[in-house]
Amino acid sequence: MKVKSQLLGMEPYKPGKPMEEVKKELGLKEVHKLASNENPYGASPKVHEAVKQAALHPEIYPDGYAASIREAVAQDFNIKKSQLIFGAGSDEVILMLCRAFLTSETNTVMAAPTFSQYKHNAVIEGAEIREVPLKDGVHDLPRMLDQIDDKTRIVWVCNPNNPSGTYVGKEAFEKFLKQVPDHVLVVSDEAYIEYVTADDYPNTLSYLSEFSNLMVLRTFSKAYGLASMRIGYGVASEELISILDPVRPPFNTTTIAQHAAIAALDDKAYIEDCRIKNREALDQFEAFCDDRQLSYLPSQTNFMLIHTGVPGDKMFTSLLKKGIIVRSGEALGFSDWIRVTAGTSEQNKLFLQAFDECLNEFKHSVKG
Numbered sequence: 001m002k003v004k005s006q007l008l009g010m011e012p013y014k015p016g017k018p019m020e021e022v023k024k025e026l027g028l029k030e031v032h033k034l035a036s037n038e039n040p041y042g043a044s045p046k047v048h049e050a051v052k053q054a055a056l057h058p059e060i061y062p063d064g065y066a067a068s069i070r071e072a073v074a075q076d077f078n079i080k081k082s083q084l085i086f087g088a089g090s091d092e093v094i095l096m097l098c099r100a101f102l103t104s105e106t107n108t109v110m111a112a113p114t115f116s117q118y119k120h121n122a123v124i125e126g127a128e129i130r131e132v133p134l135k136d137g138v139h140d141l142p143r144m145l146d147q148i149d150d151k152t153r154i155v156w157v158c159n160p161n162n163p164s165g166t167y168v169g170k171e172a173f174e175k176f177l178k179q180v181p182d183h184v185l186v187v188s189d190e191a192y193i194e195y196v197t198a199d200d201y202p203n204t205l206s207y208l209s210e211f212s213n214l215m216v217l218r219t220f221s222k223a224y225g226l227a228s229m230r231i232g233y234g235v236a237s238e239e240l241i242s243i244l245d246p247v248r249p250p251f252n253t254t255t256i257a258q259h260a261a262i263a264a265l266d267d268k269a270y271i272e273d274c275r276i277k278n279r280e281a282l283d284q285f286e287a288f289c290d291d292r293q294l295s296y297l298p299s300q301t302n303f304m305l306i307h308t309g310v311p312g313d314k315m316f317t318s319l320l321k322k323g324i325i326v327r328s329g330e331a332l333g334f335s336d337w338i339r340v341t342a343g344t345s346e347q348n349k350l351f352l353q354a355f356d357e358c359l360n361e362f363k364h365s366v367k368g
Contacts, residue, residue, distance in 0.1 A: 006123050013116065019325070026321060033325045034341040034351055036227075037162070037192075037303050041277070041344065043225035043260065044270040050263035054256045062255040069258045072265055073233060077205055082238045085245055086253050090191060090219040090232030095121050096247045097215070097234075101153040101185060102127035109147045110156040111139045113163060113333030115189060118156045127153070137164045137297040137305075141176040148184055155180060158189045160196065163332040163339050165299030170202040177211055185240075188216050191232075192301040194223035194271055195278050201300070205235060212237045220257075222302065223271055223278075224264040229257035278302050281342035288352050292359065303341045305334060310362050312338055318361065322354040 019031045066086045074081040087093040094117050102108060104126035110118045112131035119129055130147045132140050139157055148155060157176075160167040168176075173188075180186050188204045204216045219232035231253050234241075264271075285304045289296045295307035308315050312328035315338050319326055329337030340351060 004124065004126065006126050010120075010123065013120070022320065022325060026323075028323045031323045031325060032343065032347045032350060034343050034347060035325045035327045035339075037222060037301065037341050038227050039223055039225040039274060039302070040342070040347060041225065041274055044264050044267035046263040046267050046270075047226070047260045050259045051256055054259035057255075060255070062251050062253060062258065064251045066253050066258050069231075069253075069261045069265075072262045076265055077235070079205065079208070079235060080238060083208070083235050083241055084233055085236075085241050085248060086231065086233045087248070088230040088232075088252050088257075089221055090189065090217040090234070091117055092230075092252060093217055093232060093234040094118060094187075094189075096244055097154060097185070097187065098122050098125050098127075100244050100247050105151065106153045107149070107151050108154045108156070109144050109152055111144065111158065111161065114139075114156065114158045115162045115191075118158075122154075134161070134164060134166075137161075138166045139168050141168065141172055145176060145179055148181065150183070152181075152184050154185045154187060156187050156189065158191075159202075160190075160192050160300040162191065162301070163303075163327070163329075163334070164297050164305055165301045165303055166297055167196065167198060167201060167300045169198070169200040171200070173202040173204070174207075177207060177214065180213065182213055184213060186211070186214050188214065190216060191219045191222055193218065195275055195302050196300045197275070197279055198300050208235065208237060212239065215240065220261045220264055223274055224261070225274075226257065226260055226264055229254070229260050231257040231261050277345075278342050281345070281348050284348055284352070285340070285342070288355075292356075303339055305329065305332075305337050305339050307334075307337050308359065308362075309336055310359075311336060314362075315358060318358040319351075319354055322357065324351050324354045326351075 019033050022031050070081050070084050098121035102122055102125040107128035107130050108122045109130045112133050122129055132144045207214055215234050215236040217234050220226040282299055282304060289306060297305045312330040316326060316328035327339040
């Protein structure tokens, strides 16, 4: 059998170890996972009842058009229903875009490091990958613009960016958007937008009427707490959506996910409460780092990148032994950093205590 040559040697996405597995391996009674940028407070209570009702008829196919959640999102953001496409998480919309636009004769431009699935899916399509290093942790839009040519099909702006947590402001994004050629699709991936508190964050949905080459990605996996449901969406011009929709697999979002998303979208007060608690957690992380003279990247997400001065894998292992799961920066393009998700107040307290102990242990080992 002969598969695409670019698949040879590729590795699948590797999520973190499940908490039960970590407990068993290390003999721990309590483990806290602060590695996957999940909402530590879960989904709105309204979601639970919606899920119960939606699960009553598992024998019936879901609505492939996702009409109910489509109407809810369109009404919520004052856009047309025909401007939306839904996927099994925004990940699947990324896959659809790569499948629709990229070939071995094209290229795609992105930051480095950024969300891994842009590159992963582009490689599968055989496209040339043009990566532009972050500048001070932020997308270097002028250099990204320089990489665009007549064979460029997609440029990705992860905003706020994963894994850095940084964002591109309104003025910089608008200037960039005006300079990108019409034949290039600009994808603004806004998975963490519900956590953003910056006043100058761009209102990208308002640009769609002017820029037909813009697509905005959103998801219910993060602040809405529906990561296990796998539902996200893209917003763009009606023409672009009509071209992309045949790529979408039939029945790609489940009935349960659609109803859960409607309930989650309806509970604005819950999301605002999560946003406030998240900002408090990030402020606490910043204060800890400032007190210990640790560098970090100011975040507009529900996670923070912290420079520890210790190889990321070593700090990850040290924290793991204390029952705290974070992400090593080594796999994310930040070698002496860790990425930690903001948890509940109790989880954050336990993390900072364990982190402080680890820092002291490494400091003493160096002196010794």
